[in-house]
Amino acid sequence: MKPRFASALIPLSLAFAAPLSAPLSALAATPKAQAPVTQAHYETAVFVGQWAIMAMDPVTVAANKATGPAERLLVTLPESLKKIVGQDKFSLTRASGSTWNGKQGDLTVTFKLVSENSAQIQITGEGTHKLDLPLYRDN
Template sequence: MKSLSVFSFACAVSLATAALFPAAQAASTAAPALADAHTQYPTSLFEGQWAIMAMSPVSVAANKAVGPAARLLVTLPEALKKIVGQDKFSLSRQSGTSWSAKQGDLTVTFSLISENSAQLQVKGTGNHKLDLPLYRDN
Protein backbone atom coordinates (compact mmCIF):
# COMPACT_ATOMS: atom_id res chain seq x y z
CA MET A 1 0.00 0.00 0.00
CA LYS A 2 2.87 2.34 0.85
CA SER A 3 4.44 1.76 -2.57
CA LEU A 4 1.15 2.69 -4.27
CA SER A 5 1.07 6.11 -2.58
CA VAL A 6 4.70 6.80 -3.52
CA PHE A 7 3.89 5.74 -7.07
CA SER A 8 0.80 8.00 -7.17
CA PHE A 9 2.82 10.92 -5.81
CA ALA A 10 5.57 10.37 -8.40
CA CYS A 11 3.00 10.29 -11.22
CA ALA A 12 1.35 13.48 -9.98
CA VAL A 13 4.70 15.29 -9.77
CA SER A 14 5.76 14.19 -13.26
CA LEU A 15 2.41 15.24 -14.75
CA ALA A 16 2.56 18.61 -13.03
CA THR A 17 6.12 19.17 -14.24
CA ALA A 18 5.18 18.22 -17.80
CA ALA A 19 2.20 20.53 -17.72
CA LEU A 20 4.15 23.50 -16.32
CA PHE A 21 7.31 23.21 -18.42
CA PRO A 22 5.76 24.11 -21.82
CA ALA A 23 3.94 27.05 -20.23
CA ALA A 24 7.17 28.35 -18.68
CA GLN A 25 9.05 27.88 -21.94
CA ALA A 26 6.35 29.72 -23.92
CA ALA A 27 6.42 32.61 -21.45
CA SER A 28 10.20 32.99 -21.77
CA THR A 29 10.13 33.10 -25.59
CA ALA A 30 7.16 35.47 -25.87
CA ALA A 31 7.67 38.86 -27.48
CA PRO A 32 8.15 41.86 -25.18
CA ALA A 33 4.90 43.33 -23.95
CA LEU A 34 3.62 46.48 -25.60
CA ALA A 35 3.21 49.58 -23.49
CA ASP A 36 -0.20 50.37 -22.05
CA ALA A 37 -1.65 53.11 -19.83
CA HIS A 38 0.02 51.64 -16.73
CA THR A 39 3.52 51.15 -18.18
CA GLN A 40 6.24 53.21 -16.46
CA TYR A 41 9.46 53.13 -18.47
CA PRO A 42 12.56 54.55 -16.74
CA THR A 43 14.17 57.56 -18.42
CA SER A 44 17.26 55.54 -19.32
CA LEU A 45 15.18 53.27 -21.56
CA PHE A 46 14.33 56.23 -23.83
CA GLU A 47 17.99 57.11 -24.40
CA GLY A 48 20.06 55.96 -27.36
CA GLN A 49 20.03 55.89 -31.13
CA TRP A 50 16.65 55.28 -32.77
CA ALA A 51 16.68 54.17 -36.41
CA ILE A 52 14.42 55.44 -39.15
CA MET A 53 14.26 53.55 -42.40
CA ALA A 54 16.75 54.95 -44.96
CA MET A 55 17.88 57.87 -42.73
CA SER A 56 20.44 58.62 -40.10
CA PRO A 57 19.18 57.76 -36.61
CA VAL A 58 17.41 60.07 -34.17
CA SER A 59 19.56 60.65 -31.06
CA VAL A 60 17.90 60.73 -27.66
CA ALA A 61 19.68 61.71 -24.44
CA ALA A 62 18.49 62.72 -20.98
CA ASN A 63 19.71 65.43 -18.67
CA LYS A 64 20.74 64.48 -15.13
CA ALA A 65 17.83 66.23 -13.42
CA VAL A 66 14.98 64.29 -11.85
CA GLY A 67 11.35 65.14 -11.28
CA PRO A 68 9.81 68.09 -13.14
CA ALA A 69 13.24 69.36 -14.26
CA ALA A 70 14.04 66.12 -16.14
CA ARG A 71 14.32 66.56 -19.89
CA LEU A 72 14.73 64.27 -22.85
CA LEU A 73 16.94 65.84 -25.51
CA VAL A 74 15.98 64.71 -29.02
CA THR A 75 18.22 65.46 -32.01
CA LEU A 76 16.87 64.84 -35.51
CA PRO A 77 19.06 63.89 -38.49
CA GLU A 78 19.83 66.54 -41.12
CA ALA A 79 17.21 65.23 -43.58
CA LEU A 80 14.44 65.71 -41.00
CA LYS A 81 15.80 69.10 -39.95
CA LYS A 82 15.15 70.32 -43.49
CA ILE A 83 11.52 69.15 -43.28
CA VAL A 84 10.75 70.22 -39.70
CA GLY A 85 12.83 73.41 -39.60
CA GLN A 86 14.89 72.58 -36.51
CA ASP A 87 16.76 69.59 -35.20
CA LYS A 88 16.95 69.88 -31.39
CA PHE A 89 14.06 69.50 -28.96
CA SER A 90 13.87 69.44 -25.15
CA LEU A 91 10.94 67.30 -24.02
CA SER A 92 9.35 66.89 -20.58
CA ARG A 93 7.73 63.70 -19.27
CA GLN A 94 4.00 63.42 -19.96
CA SER A 95 3.42 59.82 -18.83
CA GLY A 96 5.30 56.58 -18.18
CA THR A 97 5.64 56.04 -21.93
CA SER A 98 5.89 59.50 -23.51
CA TRP A 99 7.67 62.84 -23.42
CA SER A 100 6.44 65.99 -25.16
CA ALA A 101 7.20 69.68 -25.78
CA LYS A 102 5.79 72.65 -27.60
CA GLN A 103 8.50 74.75 -29.23
CA GLY A 104 7.35 77.62 -31.40
CA ASP A 105 4.59 76.35 -33.68
CA LEU A 106 5.69 72.69 -33.29
CA THR A 107 4.53 70.08 -30.81
CA VAL A 108 6.91 67.10 -30.55
CA THR A 109 6.05 63.83 -28.79
CA PHE A 110 8.38 60.87 -28.32
CA SER A 111 6.62 57.70 -27.11
CA LEU A 112 7.83 54.17 -26.43
CA ILE A 113 5.63 51.41 -27.83
CA SER A 114 7.87 48.69 -26.41
CA GLU A 115 11.45 48.56 -25.16
CA ASN A 116 12.73 48.40 -28.77
CA SER A 117 10.22 50.47 -30.72
CA ALA A 118 9.04 54.05 -30.46
CA GLN A 119 7.14 56.75 -32.29
CA LEU A 120 8.17 60.34 -32.90
CA GLN A 121 5.33 62.69 -33.75
CA VAL A 122 5.82 66.27 -34.90
CA LYS A 123 2.72 68.45 -35.30
CA GLY A 124 2.86 71.86 -36.90
CA THR A 125 0.26 74.53 -37.47
CA GLY A 126 -2.93 73.43 -39.18
CA ASN A 127 -3.04 69.79 -40.23
CA HIS A 128 0.71 69.36 -40.70
CA LYS A 129 1.80 66.18 -38.96
CA LEU A 130 4.81 63.86 -39.21
CA ASP A 131 4.63 60.38 -37.64
CA LEU A 132 7.85 58.37 -37.61
CA PRO A 133 8.11 54.77 -36.41
CA LEU A 134 11.49 54.26 -34.76
CA TYR A 135 13.46 51.16 -33.80
CA ARG A 136 16.33 50.85 -31.34
CA ASP A 137 19.62 51.18 -33.24
CA ASN A 138 22.18 50.53 -30.49
Protein backbone atom coordinates in the same frame (compact mmCIF):
# COMPACT_ATOMS: atom_id res chain seq x y z
CA MET B 1 -54.24 17.52 -42.09
CA LYS B 2 -51.25 19.63 -42.95
CA PRO B 3 -52.09 22.38 -40.40
CA ARG B 4 -52.18 19.79 -37.58
CA PHE B 5 -48.83 18.38 -38.64
CA ALA B 6 -47.26 21.84 -38.75
CA SER B 7 -48.71 22.80 -35.38
CA ALA B 8 -47.27 19.61 -33.89
CA LEU B 9 -43.78 20.48 -35.15
CA ILE B 10 -43.70 24.01 -33.74
CA PRO B 11 -43.69 22.92 -30.05
CA LEU B 12 -41.21 20.20 -30.92
CA SER B 13 -38.81 22.70 -32.52
CA LEU B 14 -39.16 25.07 -29.56
CA ALA B 15 -38.34 22.25 -27.18
CA PHE B 16 -35.08 21.57 -28.99
CA ALA B 17 -34.21 25.25 -29.48
CA ALA B 18 -34.75 26.32 -25.87
CA PRO B 19 -31.80 24.43 -24.36
CA LEU B 20 -29.48 25.78 -27.04
CA SER B 21 -30.58 29.38 -26.72
CA ALA B 22 -30.70 29.48 -22.93
CA PRO B 23 -26.93 29.25 -22.36
CA LEU B 24 -26.22 31.81 -25.08
CA SER B 25 -28.61 34.35 -23.61
CA ALA B 26 -27.21 33.67 -20.16
CA LEU B 27 -23.70 34.33 -21.44
CA ALA B 28 -24.78 37.51 -23.18
CA ALA B 29 -26.47 38.78 -20.03
CA THR B 30 -23.43 38.33 -17.77
CA PRO B 31 -20.94 41.21 -18.00
CA LYS B 32 -17.36 40.19 -18.65
CA ALA B 33 -14.82 41.35 -16.11
CA GLN B 34 -12.03 43.22 -17.86
CA ALA B 35 -8.54 43.41 -16.52
CA PRO B 36 -7.56 46.93 -15.54
CA VAL B 37 -5.47 48.66 -18.16
CA THR B 38 -2.08 49.51 -16.74
CA GLN B 39 0.27 51.75 -18.60
CA ALA B 40 3.93 50.81 -18.57
CA HIS B 41 6.25 53.17 -16.74
CA TYR B 42 9.67 53.22 -18.35
CA GLU B 43 12.69 54.66 -16.62
CA THR B 44 14.30 57.62 -18.39
CA ALA B 45 17.37 55.57 -19.30
CA VAL B 46 15.24 53.31 -21.52
CA PHE B 47 14.45 56.28 -23.79
CA VAL B 48 18.10 57.29 -24.22
CA GLY B 49 20.08 56.22 -27.27
CA GLN B 50 20.00 56.06 -31.04
CA TRP B 51 16.62 55.40 -32.67
CA ALA B 52 16.67 54.29 -36.32
CA ILE B 53 14.30 55.43 -39.04
CA MET B 54 14.20 53.43 -42.25
CA ALA B 55 16.67 54.82 -44.82
CA MET B 56 17.66 57.83 -42.66
CA ASP B 57 20.24 58.69 -40.08
CA PRO B 58 19.07 57.90 -36.55
CA VAL B 59 17.28 60.18 -34.11
CA THR B 60 19.43 60.78 -31.01
CA VAL B 61 17.78 60.90 -27.59
CA ALA B 62 19.66 62.04 -24.48
CA ALA B 63 18.54 62.94 -20.98
CA ASN B 64 19.62 65.75 -18.70
CA LYS B 65 20.88 64.89 -15.23
CA ALA B 66 17.97 66.49 -13.39
CA THR B 67 15.24 64.48 -11.72
CA GLY B 68 11.61 65.26 -11.01
CA PRO B 69 9.91 68.15 -12.80
CA ALA B 70 13.21 69.43 -14.24
CA GLU B 71 13.93 66.12 -15.97
CA ARG B 72 14.09 66.43 -19.78
CA LEU B 73 14.65 64.32 -22.86
CA LEU B 74 16.78 66.04 -25.47
CA VAL B 75 15.85 64.85 -28.96
CA THR B 76 18.08 65.59 -31.96
CA LEU B 77 16.74 64.90 -35.44
CA PRO B 78 18.99 63.97 -38.37
CA GLU B 79 19.78 66.60 -40.99
CA SER B 80 17.28 65.13 -43.47
CA LEU B 81 14.40 65.65 -41.01
CA LYS B 82 15.70 69.06 -39.98
CA LYS B 83 15.18 70.20 -43.58
CA ILE B 84 11.54 69.07 -43.44
CA VAL B 85 10.69 70.22 -39.91
CA GLY B 86 12.79 73.39 -39.75
CA GLN B 87 14.72 72.60 -36.59
CA ASP B 88 16.57 69.64 -35.16
CA LYS B 89 16.71 69.96 -31.37
CA PHE B 90 13.79 69.55 -28.97
CA SER B 91 13.46 69.46 -25.19
CA LEU B 92 10.66 67.20 -23.94
CA THR B 93 9.02 66.73 -20.54
CA ARG B 94 7.47 63.52 -19.24
CA ALA B 95 3.74 63.27 -19.99
CA SER B 96 3.22 59.67 -18.78
CA GLY B 97 5.16 56.50 -18.08
CA SER B 98 5.83 55.95 -21.77
CA THR B 99 5.38 59.38 -23.36
CA TRP B 100 7.34 62.63 -23.44
CA ASN B 101 6.24 65.78 -25.22
CA GLY B 102 7.16 69.39 -25.73
CA LYS B 103 6.23 72.48 -27.66
CA GLN B 104 8.80 74.71 -29.29
CA GLY B 105 7.72 77.53 -31.53
CA ASP B 106 4.86 76.30 -33.69
CA LEU B 107 5.86 72.61 -33.33
CA THR B 108 4.60 70.03 -30.86
CA VAL B 109 6.75 66.92 -30.49
CA THR B 110 5.67 63.66 -28.86
CA PHE B 111 8.05 60.76 -28.27
CA LYS B 112 6.36 57.56 -27.13
CA LEU B 113 7.77 54.12 -26.38
CA VAL B 114 5.75 51.26 -27.81
CA SER B 115 8.15 48.74 -26.26
CA GLU B 116 11.74 48.89 -25.05
CA ASN B 117 12.92 48.48 -28.64
CA SER B 118 10.36 50.46 -30.63
CA ALA B 119 9.04 53.98 -30.38
CA GLN B 120 7.07 56.59 -32.26
CA ILE B 121 7.87 60.24 -32.78
CA GLN B 122 5.14 62.62 -33.84
CA ILE B 123 5.82 66.20 -34.88
CA THR B 124 2.80 68.41 -35.41
CA GLY B 125 2.96 71.93 -36.78
CA GLU B 126 0.33 74.63 -36.78
CA GLY B 127 -2.48 73.78 -39.14
CA THR B 128 -2.62 70.30 -40.57
CA HIS B 129 1.12 69.55 -40.86
CA LYS B 130 1.95 66.26 -39.14
CA LEU B 131 4.94 63.93 -39.27
CA ASP B 132 4.50 60.52 -37.67
CA LEU B 133 7.50 58.17 -37.72
CA PRO B 134 8.05 54.69 -36.26
CA LEU B 135 11.46 54.30 -34.64
CA TYR B 136 13.48 51.24 -33.71
CA ARG B 137 16.39 50.91 -31.29
CA ASP B 138 19.61 51.32 -33.26
CA ASN B 139 22.12 49.09 -31.45
